[in-house]
Amino acid sequence: MGSWQVLPYSAPLLPINVALLHTGKLLIFAGSGNDPSNVGTTNDNAVWDLRAGTFSHPRGPVDSTGTPLDLFCAGQSFLPDGTLLVTGGTLQYSPLYGLPNAYAFSPSTETWTNIASMNGGRWYPTQVTLASGRVFALSGLGTTGSLNIQPELSPVPPLSGSGWDIFPPTDSPFPMYAHMFLLNNGNLFFSGASYGGTNGVAQRILSVPADATQPIIETSVPGPPVDLYSDQAASVFLPPAQLQRVMIVGGGGGSPEMPTNRVAITSNLTGSSPAYSLGPSLTYARMHHSAVILPDRTIFVCNGSGMPEDVTTSMLPAEIYNPASNSWTIAETPSVPRVYHSNAVLLPDGRVATMGGNPPGLPHELRLEIYSPSYMTHKRPVIQSAPNNIGYNLPFMIGTTSNIKWVSLIRPSATTHSMDTEQRLVDLPITGKRNGASVSVSGPASGYLAPPGWYMLFLTDNTGTPSIAVWVLLS
Amino acid sequence: MASNPTISRRQALRMALTSSVAVASCAVALSGPSALTIFAGQPTPTALLGVRTGTIPAGGPASAIPVVVESMDPTTNRVQILSVAQMHRDGTPVLFVSETISAFARLTDGTFLLAITPLPGTSQSGRPMRLTRLTQSSAITVPSSGLSALEQAASLLLTSDGRLLGLVGRRNGRPPNRIVQIDPQSASISDYAKVQLPAGQRYQSLAQCPDGQLYSTIVENSGATSLVNLNTGSAVPLTFQGDVWNNGLASLVCSASNQLFALGAPRGSWPNGVYVVDAAGGSMIRIGDFNVASLTLARA
Numbered sequence: 001m002g003s004w005q006v007l008p009y010s011a012p013l014l015p016i017n018v019a020l021l022h023t024g025k026l027l028i029f030a031g032s033g034n035d036p037s038n039v040g041t042t043n044d045n046a047v048w049d050l051r052a053g054t055f056s057h058p059r060g061p062v063d064s065t066g067t068p069l070d071l072f073c074a075g076q077s078f079l080p081d082g083t084l085l086v087t088g089g090t091l092q093y094s095p096l097y098g099l100p101n102a103y104a105f106s107p108s109t110e111t112w113t114n115i116a117s118m119n120g121g122r123w124y125p126t127q128v129t130l131a132s133g134r135v136f137a138l139s140g141l142g143t144t145g146s147l148n149i150q151p152e153l154s155p156v157p158p159l160s161g162s163g164w165d166i167f168p169p170t171d172s173p174f175p176m177y178a179h180m181f182l183l184n185n186g187n188l189f190f191s192g193a194s195y196g197g198t199n200g201v202a203q204r205i206l207s208v209p210a211d212a213t214q215p216i217i218e219t220s221v222p223g224p225p226v227d228l229y230s231d232q233a234a235s236v237f238l239p240p241a242q243l244q245r246v247m248i249v250g251g252g253g254g255s256p257e258m259p260t261n262r263v264a265i266t267s268n269l270t271g272s273s274p275a276y277s278l279g280p281s282l283t284y285a286r287m288h289h290s291a292v293i294l295p296d297r298t299i300f301v302c303n304g305s306g307m308p309e310d311v312t313t314s315m316l317p318a319e320i321y322n323p324a325s326n327s328w329t330i331a332e333t334p335s336v337p338r339v340y341h342s343n344a345v346l347l348p349d350g351r352v353a354t355m356g357g358n359p360p361g362l363p364h365e366l367r368l369e370i371y372s373p374s375y376m377t378h379k380r381p382v383i384q385s386a387p388n389n390i391g392y393n394l395p396f397m398i399g400t401t402s403n404i405k406w407v408s409l410i411r412p413s414a415t416t417h418s419m420d421t422e423q424r425l426v427d428l429p430i431t432g433k434r435n436g437a438s439v440s441v442s443g444p445a446s447g448y449l450a451p452p453g454w455y456m457l458f459l460t461d462n463t464g465t466p467s468i469a470v471w472v473l474l475s
Numbered sequence: 476m477a478s479n480p481t482i483s484r485r486q487a488l489r490m491a492l493t494s495s496v497a498v499a500s501c502a503v504a505l506s507g508p509s510a511l512t513i514f515a516g517q518p519t520p521t522a523l524l525g526v527r528t529g530t531i532p533a534g535g536p537a538s539a540i541p542v543v544v545e546s547m548d549p550t551t552n553r554v555q556i557l558s559v560a561q562m563h564r565d566g567t568p569v570l571f572v573s574e575t576i577s578a579f580a581r582l583t584d585g586t587f588l589l590a591i592t593p594l595p596g597t598s599q600s601g602r603p604m605r606l607t608r609l610t611q612s613s614a615i616t617v618p619s620s621g622l623s624a625l626e627q628a629a630s631l632l633l634t635s636d637g638r639l640l641g642l643v644g645r646r647n648g649r650p651p652n653r654i655v656q657i658d659p660q661s662a663s664i665s666d667y668a669k670v671q672l673p674a675g676q677r678y679q680s681l682a683q684c685p686d687g688q689l690y691s692t693i694v695e696n697s698g699a700t701s702l703v704n705l706n707t708g709s710a711v712p713l714t715f716q717g718d719v720w721n722n723g724l725a726s727l728v729c730s731a732s733n734q735l736f737a738l739g740a741p742r743g744s745w746p747n748g749v750y751v752v753d754a755a756g757g758s759m760i761r762i763g764d765f766n767v768a769s770l771t772l773a774r775a
Contacts, residue, residue: 035696036648036649036677036696037649037696039647039648039649040645040647040649061596063595063596063597063600064596064598064600064601065600065601065624065625067595067625067647069595069596070647091575091594091595091647091648092647092648092649093648093696093698093723094648094694094698094700094721094722094723094742095722095723095724095725095739095740096722096742096743097575097648099594099595099596100572100594101595101596114596116536117572117573117594117596117597119531119536119537119540119572120531120572121575121594124743141745142528143528143575143594144527144528144575144576144725144768144769145725145740145745145747145768146527146528146745146746146747146766146768147745147746150530150531150533162535162536163535163536164536165534165535165536166531166532166533166534166535166536166537167533168530168533169530173745176743195743196743196744197744199745212533212534212535213533213534214533
């Protein structure tokens, strides 16, 4: 049995965006925090040291006059050195206009730096870190409130390039916070999950040319009309990422809007005929929820509500999907209801931190709650030694005395609004001795399968119990 | 003030038609895709005019963004692109990527007037807003004077007595707001003493009807938007399909027949659309998509 624990302290701000840093701390930020009266005065962000139970407060990005550049509803993903790249944010409220600005947050110095702005504004954008380490930015509302239909590519890390390359307009008007996944052949998959509906754009694969002057080619992925339930659905790469299968869970749709318990699962998206079909349903329909990859290679779904932004229907039990059995198990019920602007993130010790919630007309939900999966009570395998740096297709050794079934890399989450383009679990093939003092494994096959950057390295023993992770830098 | 949530699309069409638009077009009014053609001439006197940014040339980092001016016939939803200059005489672009169009108007001589404001966090952000007079073949820019580095014109209005007024607020959309008088040639800006706005509320748009009524909108923190008559001080919540409109407006204009038209989109959605507004009751009826950032009237 798993268990929930409400922490004895609360978040100092509404954690609308959260990212697990390779220092083990979490960056949370809200900018103006969905409050127009904060624009230009407040740019809330904090670094949460969960081990110490403390928060520090870096100075948020500002312009040359010292005025905050509002991080509210920005996009985010990690660069190869662990820096968090953040794009867009709020230029103004009502009508909501997006900033073109981009920023880098350094986990080691816990400071923000302004980098070259994008060519267009983006409010509710999507970011995906590519194998090259460059970041692909898509969608979001522009500086005058129109949908930005010209994707961009960031400068080459460490961001010393001259600026962002810009693509021709996409054929489809990709929605805000469109859930995108980097596939093993370099293409991107749009799962259909998004914020506020898909603009009629169903699931599809995008072929992104290296040369930004060339158009992005779109190929639809056939299957049931999952895009009808796209609003704040969750979607996640099923573990391991080598399967190239994505699951889309729940989400809102219809008029009046209602969440669904539908689940869709794709076939191998890099196979000859990618498609998707309906999978086993959730027990509880929900939207505004999170789907978190656990190191035992299951999917933990929590948060959300049975009606849009409704805390009275949000005391839902968590549910856990096991890809091996293709089935869901109802898990324990949390104590804190969480709706819009809530998040959940896997921690290096295997627990899940849940936070946030922005119910209309009610105070921000600042309570923090931790879920401990059942494996937390088991005897855990131990990583006694591991290299700090690993490379593609390069062998390395992990010191352990346990009987190891799996070795996994999990890319840390950077999530908001049920979207997380970062998290993925990559299986590391065991190439040598499983028992005794160590196992030998091989690094990931490519940067498409595992983009360069920091990962949590987990061992899972023959009983299915994962270790506590150590951080490794893949380059 | 009582609202009128039951106003019908037929009534909306009639209101639009009474602004002397072409009756022959009514058979396709309020429906059907917009036609989009390049048009080098002058818009019809009853057309709605909008400005937006165009497609940025693909490739490396861009420096300029095309400016696109479009006209929309409110009875047919037909949209045409009007040809405008993209560069000044010295070769500098009308609009840099580090800038945004914060307001738009059409002067009596047919010249388009753009209020162009530097975006925050750019090398230009400390510069003042500028006014650019734009025709099919020329662009003339003058930096404004009389605004702080934090301010911009969020709305421009050519009044019935020939004045150019502006609604000024902070570049991040926050109050305080004030109404100013603007010299379109020199871009000199001074306070317009005839109308004083309370400091605590966020005003957003400015429109004047031929009957002399001056309108604006007030936006609450929640996004709830009200139409306010600045002559009388009375306000009425704006509604759409029975719900309070909660995302502010991009623009508000008034036709020759005293009909208010609003440009906006429901919160979090896209694209903008044109709505006819019942000034007495506050109800709005959508007449079609118009994917522009700011609206004015062909009738100067």
